[in-house]
Amino acid sequence: MSDRPLLAVEDLRVRFHLRRGTIEAVRGVSFSLGRERLGIVGESGSGKSQTGRAILGLTPPPGEVSAKRLEFDGTDLLRANARELRRLRGSRMTMVMQDPKYSLDPVMQVGAQIMEAYRAHAKASKSEARDKALAMLEAVRIRNPVRVLSLYPHELSGGMGQRVMIAMMLVTDPDLLIADEPTSALDVTVQLEVLKILDDLVTDRGMGLIFISHDLELVSSFCDRVLVMYAGRVVEELQASALGAAQHPYTRGLMRCLPKLEGDLHPLPVLNRDPAWAL
Amino acid sequence: MATPILAAENISVAFGAGRLHTTAVSDVSFQLRKGESLGLVGESGAGKSTVLRAISGIAALKRGRILVEGRELPSPRDLAYYADVQMVFQDPYGSLHPRHTVDQILSEPLAIHRKRDPDAQILAALKDVGLGPSFRFRYPHQLSGGQRQRVAIARALILRPKIILLDEPTSALDASVQAEILNLLEALRAAHGLSYILVSHDLAVVAHLCERLLVMQHGAVIEEMTADELRAGAVANPHTAAMLVASKGFERKGAVRAL
Amino acid sequence: MAEASAASGRAGRRAWLLAAEPASRTQARLGRFYVSWKSFLGNPLAVVGLVIVIALILCAIFANVLATHSPYGGGDLRTERLIAPGEKFWLGTDDQARDIYSRIIHGSRLTLMVVVLVSVIAAPIGLAVGTIAGYLGGWVDVVLSRLTDIFLAFPRLVLALAFVAALGPGIENAIIAIAVTIWPPYARIARAETLTIRNSEFIQAVRLQGGSSARIILKHVVPLCLSSVIVRVTLDMAGIILTAAGLGFLGLGAQPPLPEWGAMIAAGRRFLIDQWWVAAMPGIAIFVVSLGFNLLGDGLRDVLDPKASR
Numbered sequence: 001m002s003d004r005p006l007l008a009v010e011d012l013r014v015r016f017h018l019r020r021g022t023i024e025a026v027r028g029v030s031f032s033l034g035r036e037r038l039g040i041v042g043e044s045g046s047g048k049s050q051t052g053r054a055i056l057g058l059t060p061p062p063g064e065v066s067a068k069r070l071e072f073d074g075t076d077l078l079r080a081n082a083r084e085l086r087r088l089r090g091s092r093m094t095m096v097m098q099d100p101k102y103s104l105d106p107v108m109q110v111g112a113q114i115m116e117a118y119r120a121h122a123k124a125s126k127s128e129a130r131d132k133a134l135a136m137l138e139a140v141r142i143r144n145p146v147r148v149l150s151l152y153p154h155e156l157s158g159g160m161g162q163r164v165m166i167a168m169m170l171v172t173d174p175d176l177l178i179a180d181e182p183t184s185a186l187d188v189t190v191q192l193e194v195l196k197i198l199d200d201l202v203t204d205r206g207m208g209l210i211f212i213s214h215d216l217e218l219v220s221s222f223c224d225r226v227l228v229m230y231a232g233r234v235v236e237e238l239q240a241s242a243l244g245a246a247q248h249p250y251t252r253g254l255m256r257c258l259p260k261l262e263g264d265l266h267p268l269p270v271l272n273r274d275p276a277w278a279l
Numbered sequence: 280m281a282t283p284i285l286a287a288e289n290i291s292v293a294f295g296a297g298r299l300h301t302t303a304v305s306d307v308s309f310q311l312r313k314g315e316s317l318g319l320v321g322e323s324g325a326g327k328s329t330v331l332r333a334i335s336g337i338a339a340l341k342r343g344r345i346l347v348e349g350r351e352l353p354s355p356r357d358l359a360y361y362a363d364v365q366m367v368f369q370d371p372y373g374s375l376h377p378r379h380t381v382d383q384i385l386s387e388p389l390a391i392h393r394k395r396d397p398d399a400q401i402l403a404a405l406k407d408v409g410l411g412p413s414f415r416f417r418y419p420h421q422l423s424g425g426q427r428q429r430v431a432i433a434r435a436l437i438l439r440p441k442i443i444l445l446d447e448p449t450s451a452l453d454a455s456v457q458a459e460i461l462n463l464l465e466a467l468r469a470a471h472g473l474s475y476i477l478v479s480h481d482l483a484v485v486a487h488l489c490e491r492l493l494v495m496q497h498g499a500v501i502e503e504m505t506a507d508e509l510r511a512g513a514v515a516n517p518h519t520a521a522m523l524v525a526s527k528g529f530e531r532k533g534a535v536r537a538l
Numbered sequence: 539m540a541e542a543s544a545a546s547g548r549a550g551r552r553a554w555l556l557a558a559e560p561a562s563r564t565q566a567r568l569g570r571f572y573v574s575w576k577s578f579l580g581n582p583l584a585v586v587g588l589v590i591v592i593a594l595i596l597c598a599i600f601a602n603v604l605a606t607h608s609p610y611g612g613g614d615l616r617t618e619r620l621i622a623p624g625e626k627f628w629l630g631t632d633d634q635a636r637d638i639y640s641r642i643i644h645g646s647r648l649t650l651m652v653v654v655l656v657s658v659i660a661a662p663i664g665l666a667v668g669t670i671a672g673y674l675g676g677w678v679d680v681v682l683s684r685l686t687d688i689f690l691a692f693p694r695l696v697l698a699l700a701f702v703a704a705l706g707p708g709i710e711n712a713i714i715a716i717a718v719t720i721w722p723p724y725a726r727i728a729r730a731e732t733l734t735i736r737n738s739e740f741i742q743a744v745r746l747q748g749g750s751s752a753r754i755i756l757k758h759v760v761p762l763c764l765s766s767v768i769v770r771v772t773l774d775m776a777g778i779i780l781t782a783a784g785l786g787f788l789g790l791g792a793q794p795p796l797p798e799w800g801a802m803i804a805a806g807r808r809f810l811i812d813q814w815w816v817a818a819m820p821g822i823a824i825f826v827v828s829l830g831f832n833l834l835g836d837g838l839r840d841v842l843d844p845k846a847s848r
Contacts (some may be wrong), residue, residue, distance in 0.1 A: 217528050368742070388748075415560075416562060
């Protein structure tokens with residue numbers, strides 16, 4: 001392991017200045033990421049997605065991002081100019097979103113989109129790009145990659161669309177992948193296949209992965225380390241294997257309140273939110 | 280055996296015509312006993328929501344019939360049906376009229392069924408779902424997701440139905456809110472002697488709330504079992520088994536490679 | 539002391555209006571209205587529009603008080619014809635020696651009547667046709683939509699001209715003609731809105747409570763379509779005034795000696811070069827009132843139509 005982390009985040013804050021006042025969606029998040037799988041878990045409104053977006057510089061207006069330190073592989077992301085950022089984004093760091101339907105261009109063939117993503121960042125001929133796209137589709141276990149190349153996004157099923165999305169995002173061999181609920185829109189069995197693909201890709205290529213999800217159990221079974229967020233802050237950081245030893249009442253409550261196939265409780269324990277957690 | 284409170288006999292539902300013709304539900308039969316709650320499980324496109332739509336008359340039956348307490352349902356449904364069977368939808372943001380207060384939302388079913396003394400019934404329904412009278416004149420945008428779903432449940436409850444159809448009632452909610460809503464549904468069932476049909480993709484949720492479940496795939500029922508059998512892992516169909524494995528989370532093969 | 543209690547009373551009223559837990563139906567409605575009103579006041583142009591429209595209404599109500607002369611009876615035809623604006627006749631006189639200012643003030647009644655009657659007739663027709671077509675769908679939709687298309691296919695003024703020609707000239711017939719020709723866009727808007735909400739879960743929920751189609755359309759669909767139709771009607775009011783003025787100008791609307799603004803311009807066009815004020819003054823009145831309705835409509839859209847503003 002290199003001594004320099006792939007991504008270093010210190011005191012990250014995201015504020016939205018709205019007419020009725022300023023809302024701070026992320027309030028001082030710090031972590032560092034090596035070539036590992038980091039999970040960020042939280043409920044809606046916890047700031048987990050805004051954290052991921054802020055790292056990639058995708059905070060929607062009127063959002064404002066500030067941090068003591070936000071470095072990707074030695075590059076200061078807050079001070080980098082637009083060109084540098086664009087070069088990093090898409091080639092060395094990239095993002096997979098929840099719903100492939102909204103992330104793929106509906107009037108462009110899948111193959112052309114993947115090839116364009118590749119050629120935007122690498123000098124390659126058309127046929128090289130096509131080979132690369134085919135290889136990528138194979139890597140995400142699409143059975144008939146040649147046929148899929150010429151399909152339009154609406155002709156893909158949910159699981160296929162998400163695989164194509166992953167193929168497109170990974171075609172430039174990025175070092176960092178931020179996946180925001182990449183499997184929440186998928187059926188459980190398909191979800192598992194997509195996770196397997198992500199798992200292999202991360203392991204084989206040595207990428208850093210930030211996996212953002214509301215599903216604590218899924219994240220802990222998939223990631224090495226888990227950050228639990230509540231009201232814009234990280235309330236607990238855990239090794240995924242040590243989830244049972246979680247200390248924070250929010251993490252414990254979140255785990256307990258899920259219905260379980262084994263050892264189900266009636267009624268379910270309810271999470272009582274302590275206002276002090278949000279302080 | 281007593282007459283089931285709801286029975287579906289060989290129902291089929293088809294959409295579209297010609298090339299676009301698809302059979303959404305084919306030859307599904309089941310019975311719901313009084314006070315029981317039955318789960319319909321399956322992945323997207325399995326036809327489980329269409330079964331609910333067929334019961335409520337939104338989707339027309341191609342074949343088969345549906346009986347409530349031994350009475351075949353007329354088509355279009357009559358007021359007596361709506362007084363007996365109510366539905367709770369998945370999306371608590373889409374199922375409440377954006378310009379109506381909670382009070383208007385709850386008084387609408389009472390007005391349709393010409394019930395007397397709406398004030399007392401509205402307050403009682405709010406109390407049933409754990410919302411105080413202070414919620415009565417709020418608009419949906421002033422409520423959280425969980426509170427909205429409680430209002431939707433109160434609306435379904437206010438006519439004192441015998442059966443409530445639950446279409447993924449918690450899948451749009453956070454885990455902690457889901458627990459509250461599941462507890463509420465369980466308590467209401469005990470308090471009012473309700474029967475539920477719960478549609479969900481989440482095996483744990485179905486096992487929590489239901490005694491019995493049907494697993495659906497491609498519009499057909501592929502397996503019927505009790506919740507206890509599901510917990511014990513006693514499943515026969517490979518698709519059910521795959522869903523069961525998937526619901527237990529991701530299993531990583533091998534250890535993390537040293538980097 | 540009194541000031542302090544008044545201030546605290548105002549703050550109390552504000553808190554009452556903005557209460558997160560209204561205690562009654564009225565409070566909830568008023569609170570909602572207050573929030574909309576606040577956001578309306580945040581748009582200065584819209585407030586200007588509202589002021590103009592209110593001024594028009596006040597003019598119409600107090601025309602007898604505000605007018606300095608009779609709008610019909612002229613002065614001395616020998617000495618008081620076509621006098622330029624001055625101290626006695628603020629906006630001058632026309633060729634019948636009538637005071638233009640007084641005629642414009644009284645003309646506001648006609649303008650207001652045209653605008654109100656047209657919108658009262660046309661908006662419900664458009665809403666009804668659009669929501670019924672959109673909600674019921676099928677052949678009802680086909681018939682109603684094609685009917686709408688037929689009306690839309692004619693230029694409004696030409697169609698209105700045809701109606702007036704058939705019904706005979708006069709302000710009442712002009713109103714009917716304009717109303718009959720102006721509803722199709724409202725039907726289109728209402729239908730489009732209805733299509734987006736008819737499959738939403740809150741409409742299905744009412745259906746699953748046993749609500750009839752009529753009840754759903756009236757109580758659930760119409761209120762949601764109403765705001766965009768109101769906005770459109772307000773924006774169209776300028777067009778209504780201009781069409782009425784156009785009919786008046788062509789001699790098919792209000793008949794002399796009624797002080798209708800369009801007819802006044804028509805009468806003044808003969809003296810346009812030498813006595814410009816005869817035609818210009820009613821023209822300015824039409825311009826200001828049309829602008830007022832347009833600004834008001836824009837402001838209302840920002841408040842009432844969440845899709846356009848957010």
